[in-house]
Amino acid sequence: MEYFIELLFSGLTRGAIYALIALGYTMVYGIIGLINFAHGEIYMIGAFTAFIVSTVLSILGFPLLAIIVLAGLAAAVWSSAYGYTVEKLAYKPLRHAPRLSPLISAIGMSIFLQNYVLLAQTSDFQPFPELIPEFDFMEPFVHIVGSSDMVILVVTTLMMVGLTLLIKFTRIGKAMRATSQDRKMAMLVGINVDRVISATFIVGSALAAVGGLLIASHIGQINFFIGFIAGIKAFTAAVLGGIGSIPGAVLGGVILGLTESFATGYVSSDYEDVFAFSLLVLILIFKPSGLLGKAEIQKV
Amino acid sequence: MLELRNVDAYYGNIQALKGINLEVREGEIITLIGANGAGKSTTLMSISGIVPPRNGQVLYKGEPIHNVAPDKIVAMGICQVPEGRHIFPQLTVQENLDMGAFLRSDKRGIQKDLDYVFSLFPILDERRHQAGGNLSGGEQQMLAMSRALMARPDLLLLDEPSMGLAPLIIRQIFEIIKKINDENNTTIFLVEQNANQALHIADRGYVIENGSITISDDADKLLANQDVQKAYLGG
Ligand SMILES: Nc1ncnc2c1ncn2[C@@H]1O[C@H](COP(=O)(O)OP(=O)(O)OP(=O)(O)O)[C@@H](O)[C@H]1O
Numbered sequence: 001m002e003y004f005i006e007l008l009f010s011g012l013t014r015g016a017i018y019a020l021i022a023l024g025y026t027m028v029y030g031i032i033g034l035i036n037f038a039h040g041e042i043y044m045i046g047a048f049t050a051f052i053v054s055t056v057l058s059i060l061g062f063p064l065l066a067i068i069v070l071a072g073l074a075a076a077v078w079s080s081a082y083g084y085t086v087e088k089l090a091y092k093p094l095r096h097a098p099r100l101s102p103l104i105s106a107i108g109m110s111i112f113l114q115n116y117v118l119l120a121q122t123s124d125f126q127p128f129p130e131l132i133p134e135f136d137f138m139e140p141f142v143h144i145v146g147s148s149d150m151v152i153l154v155v156t157t158l159m160m161v162g163l164t165l166l167i168k169f170t171r172i173g174k175a176m177r178a179t180s181q182d183r184k185m186a187m188l189v190g191i192n193v194d195r196v197i198s199a200t201f202i203v204g205s206a207l208a209a210v211g212g213l214l215i216a217s218h219i220g221q222i223n224f225f226i227g228f229i230a231g232i233k234a235f236t237a238a239v240l241g242g243i244g245s246i247p248g249a250v251l252g253g254v255i256l257g258l259t260e261s262f263a264t265g266y267v268s269s270d271y272e273d274v275f276a277f278s279l280l281v282l283i284l285i286f287k288p289s290g291l292l293g294k295a296e297i298q299k300v
Numbered sequence: 301m302l303e304l305r306n307v308d309a310y311y312g313n314i315q316a317l318k319g320i321n322l323e324v325r326e327g328e329i330i331t332l333i334g335a336n337g338a339g340k341s342t343t344l345m346s347i348s349g350i351v352p353p354r355n356g357q358v359l360y361k362g363e364p365i366h367n368v369a370p371d372k373i374v375a376m377g378i379c380q381v382p383e384g385r386h387i388f389p390q391l392t393v394q395e396n397l398d399m400g401a402f403l404r405s406d407k408r409g410i411q412k413d414l415d416y417v418f419s420l421f422p423i424l425d426e427r428r429h430q431a432g433g434n435l436s437g438g439e440q441q442m443l444a445m446s447r448a449l450m451a452r453p454d455l456l457l458l459d460e461p462s463m464g465l466a467p468l469i470i471r472q473i474f475e476i477i478k479k480i481n482d483e484n485n486t487t488i489f490l491v492e493q494n495a496n497q498a499l500h501i502a503d504r505g506y507v508i509e510n511g512s513i514t515i516s517d518d519a520d521k522l523l524a525n526q527d528v529q530k531a532y533l534g535g
């Protein structure tokens with residue numbers, strides 16, 4: 001039973017991070033119908049930003065809480081700047097091109113960013129500072145759930161609630177919903193669609209950056225390639241839940257995290273990634289629109 | 301108020317508008333009639349900035365707007381109800397109406413206009429919390445028109461508001477178009493295939509064929525025009 005709960009929490013933690021990254025895929029897809037393959041790299045850049053900022057701040061002797069908050073903010077801002085720029089450079093000029101062109105451009109961006117960080121940071125794994133301490137009050141539960149799992153769950157939940165409020169109640173959130181449902185009509189009611197698209201990239205990138213910080217501190221090391229596998233997993237989560245659907249991304253992330261956790265815990269840890277991708281293949285065969293996605297309506 | 305001068309518009313290499321010239325004066329109801337594929341919708345999309353003209357000029361209140369972005373054009377007071385209504389399907393009726401007022405911040409004015417559109421179409425008030433996608437065709441048309449009115453436009457562009465509706469609803473829609481024009485002095489540019497009804501409420505009309513204006517005259521003269529009767533009035 002204890003083992004089960006331990007697996008449950010580790011699955012939820014993973015799932016929460018997948019969900020945080022998956023939100024970026026699904027929001028961008030919802031607005032411009034593009035799979036942003038460079039999103040995993042945005043997450044990786046967030047992790048590196050957090051790494052650099054937290055290393056510098058800890059040398060300067062900042063308190064841990066200040067380091068976490070500042071590193072998180074820096075990562076979010078820096079990743080957002082990258083996300084924003086990638087859209088402007090690589091996708092916006094191709095907005096009226098055939099669907100395949102921006103997709104190829106996205107793959108190119110992903111490769112470019114990976115190699116750029118590879119050149120700047122070498123391919124070695126860098127030890128990531130442990131930002132989340134073991135809390136005393138977590139002591140009795142430490143054998144089933146660690147402090148950092150707890151922090152990840154709380155932070156991701158808060159971010160998801162925040163995102164929901166943003167989309168439901170703010171002006172830009174309403175503009176996002178309208179744009180994703182009918183872009184041309186959104187223009188006709190006076191929405192500046194370019195600005196909505198930029199905002200979507202900024203928000204998605206910021207979420208991924210926070211995910212990058214949390215998971216890097218949890219695992220304890222990073223290199224230029226971490227965005228690739230995390231990106232594919234999160235993309236799987238987004239497709240599983242129904243790409244374009246925000247609750248779907250969260251659900252997909254959690255299901256994927258739990259599947260991986262239980263499968264590695266009870267079956268074998270050698271096949272961790274196999275389970276994720278088997279799930280992806282199954283969903284593509286039996287419910288291509290995903291769990292909460294709508295079957296694609298042919299737009300006239 | 302609005303003037304198109306030699307407007308050419310293209311979809312890729314296909315030319316949809318060939319030197320369109322037309323004028324809409326303040327307070328008028330103007331109708332543009334033509335067969336399928338003649339270029340009616342493209343004309344409206346050129347005015348709204350969605351399909352910007354490749355050549356020619358669009359002047360609104362004396363200012364050129366053919367290089368202005370669609371959202372800025374809405375801000376200048378031109379609103380379009382596009383063909384097929386384009387209700388935001390997952391937003392409620394109320395939220396659809398809120399989107400119409402997207403560029404406004406005068407809370408009291410918005411509330412007043414909300415009351416006004418509910419007085420025009422009481423059914424929308426009853427359906428307020430229902431998803432737009434679940435409304436009937438007629439209700440969606442009412443909602444689309446109301447959403448445009450929520451922007452309080454000076455010039456309202458309507459693209460085939462009668463399309464796919466029952467005769468009774470069509471009559472109601474045309475009455476309300478006239479009413480909007482009378483009560484608020486909203487200038488109306490009405491695209492229709494239902495030439496008979498459109499010409500009955502319009503002051504003047506244009507006929508478009510293959511991307512060019514072929515006839516323009518007062519509405520009653522067009523109704524009496526034999527060519528127009530033959531081609532568009534089933535007589
Ligand atoms: N998105 C598009 N891409 C390519 N060609 C288009 C597009 N939209 C319209 N056209 C072409 O432009 C021409 C004019 O079309 P438009 O929609 O303006 O006609 P319309 O008068 O509104 O017709 P209808 O009465 O059927 O609505 C047509 O030949 C049409 O095939």
Ligand SMILES: [Mg+2]
Pocket residue numbers: 340341342383459
């Ligand atoms: Mg049309």
